[in-house]
Amino acid sequence: MSKVIAQLSISLDGFYAGPRDDEPNWFKSTEAAGFFRVTRWVTEAMAWRDRQHLAGGEQDVHSEIVAESFERPGAYVMGRRMFDGGERPWGEEPPFRNPVFVVTHRERERLERLGGTSFEFVTDGLESAIEQARAAAGGKEVAIAGGGTIIKQALELGLLDEIELHIVPVILGAGQRLLDVDLDVREGLELVPERTVATPEVTHIRYRVEGRKPLVLDDRGGKYPGLGEETA
Amino acid sequence: MSKVIAQLSISLDGFYAGPRDDEPNWFKSTEAAGFFRVTRWVTEAMAWRDRQHLAGGEQDVHSEIVAESFERPGAYVMGRRMFDGGERPWGEEPPFRNPVFVVTHRERERLERLGGTSFEFVTDGLESAIEQARAAAGGKEVAIAGGGTIIKQALELGLLDEIELHIVPVILGAGQRLLDVDLDVREGLELVPERTVATPEVTHIRYRVEGRKPLVLDDRGGKYPGLGEETA
Incomplete structure (x- = not known):
């Protein structure tokens, strides 16, 4: 069965974009300033430029990772805000080349x-959009x-099988967090790194999502015997 | 000249410990539950066990990294809360085996x-403690x-040359953040990964700290010409 996957660039302190502000030109907003910094590695990748019909670019490991992210999906699920921001700039030939299911409250044809790109508007929630995407x-x-909000929601609801994080070596200090998941204080959401590509510009880590597990008070290797029971 | 370095285990969402609570036994607190999860990889490492006079442990890459973290320093700087928590459990032969300078407001002999471990109490601030440690x-x-608060402070003040993060593949959702640094919204604190050791249990990344730089609005690879000026 198809896996549900996601990938996103984040700063070392976990932000996929800067904080929202009132700047009317989004491209000059604080949100964009953070977003541009964490996605800078993408814009010089040949696979990304090619998909945007731009000349040039580097045929390097970053480009291979971008190419992979274009090749693996057979359908996409997208948040409403990302669609609204992208509809015009993507133009007549958007870069998805597959069916896209937009989660929204507003019906639309x-x-x-x-x-190969189509946009279908799904008004009965994320799980339904994922099921329709799976069928397609x-x-x-x-x-x-994306955006980050819907990826976070999928993670929180246990709907993601895999997430690839492109961890960019910058601390932004403020903005929108991807991993701000609502958990019980005595549990953790466990993942397993399955592939790491380390470069000076960004650390690409692909994680399998394992799910929520209770946190355990270990006995610090035998130094404090008697501890070690589960706390949940 | 000596570099100022630090290393800390953090969750994927950036916490080095769980949230503080009122549990009188620290070892059963929510703070400890998060701390134990992110430092679990350490407790089975032979180099750590050996330093604590415990038998057993794995002679693996994690142990090599622990050994390195013991070998490189010639002196330590420590926060007051870490010292208070450690003074008794460390006992007569603490694991530092070098001079330790504790930043505190209370004078003490x-x-x-x-x-080889000594504790010197420094009441005139972090920079002074670093200078005294450098001399020693x-x-x-x-x-x-550590703890995390003083590492964050050193990062914020531009006093750290290098930080190694042991990024543990778990989302905790709440707790104490290492990288919650106070920055202007139009600047980022830039780092460069210098060594990455990828394992299923933890991703060890050693970063050189470059410092604060303005965020730049790029032109998305030529797609939006006219953008690209600095925003600061």
Whole structure:
């Protein structure tokens, strides 16, 4: 069965974008300033430029990782705010080239675009959008395209099988956090790193999501015997 | 000249310990539950066990990293709360085996311990403690031992040359954050990964600290010409 996957660039302190502000031109907002910093590694990658019909770019490991992220999904799930921001700039030939299911409260007719992209508007929630995407994915993966809010929601609801984080070596200090998941104080959401690609610009780590598990008070290797029971 | 270094285990969402609570037995507190989870990889490492006079342990890459963290410093700087919590459990032969400078508001006489550890109480601030540690380090590095608060303070004040993060693949959702640094919204604190050791249990990344730099609004690879000026 298709896996549900996501990937996102975050700062070392966990932000995928800067804080929202009142700047009317989004490209000059504090939100964009943080977003541009954490996605800077993408814009010089040949695979990204190619998909945007831009010349040039580096054929390096970052480009391979971008290419992979384009190849694996057979369908996408997207948040409403990302769609609203992208609808115009993506133009007639958006970079998805697969069916996209937009989670929204507003009904709207399906849009067909060039190059294999369509947008279907789903008003009965994220799980329904994932099911519809799975049916459309033809055995390939279902990718939660973003934004960060819907990826966080999928993680919180246990709907994600895998998440790849592109951890950018910068501390932003403020902004929008991807991993701000609501958990009980005595549990953790466990993951397992399955592939790490280390570079000076960014550390790409692909995690399998294991799920919530109780935190355990260990006995510090035998130094404090008597501890070690579960706390949940 | 000695570098000022630090290393700390954090969860994927940036916490080095769980949230503080009113539990009188620290070992059963929510703070400890988070701390124990992110430092679990340490307790089975032979180098750590050996230093605590415990038998057994694994002679693996984690143990090599622990051994390195013991070998590099010639002196330590420590926060007052870490010292208070450790003074009794560390006993007569604490694991530091070097001079330790404790940043505190309370004057106290220097303590001599077995195995090369001494504790000197510094009441005129972090920078002074670092200078005293540098003088005592004999050309080796000065390590900020912890806790997280004083490491964060050193990072914020631009006093750290290097930080090694042991990023543990768990989301805790709440607790005490290491990287919650106070920055201007249009600047980032830049780092460069210098060594990454990837394992299923933890991703060890050693960063060189570059310092604060303005965030730049790039032109998204030429897609939005006219952008690209600095915003600061």
